[in-house]
Amino acid sequence: xxxxxxxxxxxxxxxxxxxxxxxxxxxxxxxxxxxxxxxxxxxxxxxxxxxxxxxxxxxxxxxxxxxxxxxxxxxxxxxxxxxxxxxxxxxxxxxxxxxxxxxxxxxxxxxxxxxxxxxxxxxxxxxxxxxxxxxxxxxxxxxxxxxxxxxxxxxxxxxxxxxxxxxxxxxxxxxxxxx
Numbered sequence: 001x002x003x004x005x006x007x008x009x010x011x012x013x014x015x016x017x018x019x020x021x022x023x024x025x026x027x028x029x030x031x032x033x034x035x036x037x038x039x040x041x042x043x044x045x046x047x048x049x050x051x052x053x054x055x056x057x058x059x060x061x062x063x064x065x066x067x068x069x070x071x072x073x074x075x076x077x078x079x080x081x082x083x084x085x086x087x088x089x090x091x092x093x094x095x096x097x098x099x100x101x102x103x104x105x106x107x108x109x110x111x112x113x114x115x116x117x118x119x120x121x122x123x124x125x126x127x128x129x130x131x132x133x134x135x136x137x138x139x140x141x142x143x144x145x146x147x148x149x150x151x152x153x154x155x156x157x158x159x160x161x162x163x164x165x166x167x168x169x170x171x172x173x174x175x176x177x178x179x
Contacts, residue, residue, distance in 0.1 A: 039062075040062075040147065040151070040178040040179060041061065041062040041065075042059070042060065042061055042062070042178065042179050043058075043059075043060040043070075043153055043176055043177065043178045043179070044057070044058065044059050044060070044176050044177055044179075045057075045058050045060070045153065045155075045174045045175060045176025045177070046058075046174065046175060046176060047074070047076070047088075047172055047173070047174040048172065048173045048174075049159065049170055049171055049172040049173060050088075050139075050141065050157060050159045050170070050171070050172020050173070050174065051072075051074070051076075051088035051090060051109045051111055051139050051141070051159060051172065052074055052075075052076030052077075052078070052086050052088045052111065052172075053076060053077075053078035053086050053088075053111060053113065053137070053161070054076065054077050054078040054079070054083075054086075055076055055077055056074045056075060056076025056077070056086060056088055057074055057075060057076070058072045058073065058074035058088070058174070058176075059072065059073060059074065060072040060092075063091070067093075068093055068094040068095070068096070068103075069091060069092075069093050070091065070092050070093075070094065070107075071089075071090070071091050072088075072089065072090060072091075072092065072109070073087070073088070073089040074087070074088045074089070075087060076088060076111075078113055084113060084114050085113070085114065086111050086112065086113045087111065087112040087113075088109055088110075088111040088112075088139070089109060089110060089111075090107055090108055090109020090110060090139070091107050091108065091109070092105055092106065092107025092108075092109075092141070093105075093106055093107055094145060101146060101147040101148065101149075102144065102145070102146045102147075103144075103145045103146070103147075104142070104143075104144065104145075105141070105142070105143050105144070105145040105155055105157065106140075106141065106142040106143070107140070107141060108138070108139065108140040108141070109138075109139045109140075109141070110136055110137065110138055110139070111136070111137045111139055111161075112135070112136055113135050113137065114135070135163065135164075136163070137161050137162065137163045138161075138162040138163070139159050139160070139161050139162070140159070140160065140162075141157040141158065141159040141172065142157065142158055143155050143156050143157025143158060143159075143172075144156050144157075147178055151177055151178050151179060152175070152176075152177060152178075153174075153175065153176055153177070153178045154173075154174065154175040154176075155172075155173070155174045155175075156171070156172075156173050156174075157171065157172045157173075157174075158170075158171055159171060159172045
């Protein structure tokens with residue numbers, strides 16, 4: 001890659017066009033080589049179900065260069081009668097399956113919501129003065145994740161929701177871009 005430029009420069013009587021050609025060829029080959037070994041550190045994706053409870057948009061970032069540990073935060077909606085905002089955040093680990101672009105994705109998150117979550121409908125409060133106005137749901141997950149050659153990603157996860165009611169079985173599907 002960079003040696004091509006050095007070889008060109010060692011030749012005598014080079015014209016400016018040849019020098020420019022050698023320089024551009026070296027830069028393009030370095031960039032192409034870098035693209036082959038690219039480790040994606042960011043992702044943005046839409047999630048149906050999962051951590052956002054109904055639908056959410058997430059930003060994900062690799063936390064440490066030496067590991068496949070990622071952190072994510074998003075904003076979503078939830079509700080049956082009235083849509084309410086949710087704020088899901090958490091961490092996950094990508095365990096590679098062989099040397100492919102597929103992973104076992106597992107981790108845990110917390111979702112903040114103003115609505116009370118019970119079997120994915122908003123619980124109507126009989127009491128006019130509810131004690132709690134904010135709710136946190138603990139949501140572990142495990143699933144399958146794949147990165148395509150076109151920087152597209154998708155994942156399917158089992159995402160049970162745990163809160164002050166108990167556990168609720170649930171799933172999530174996500175798709176988006178890695179960069």
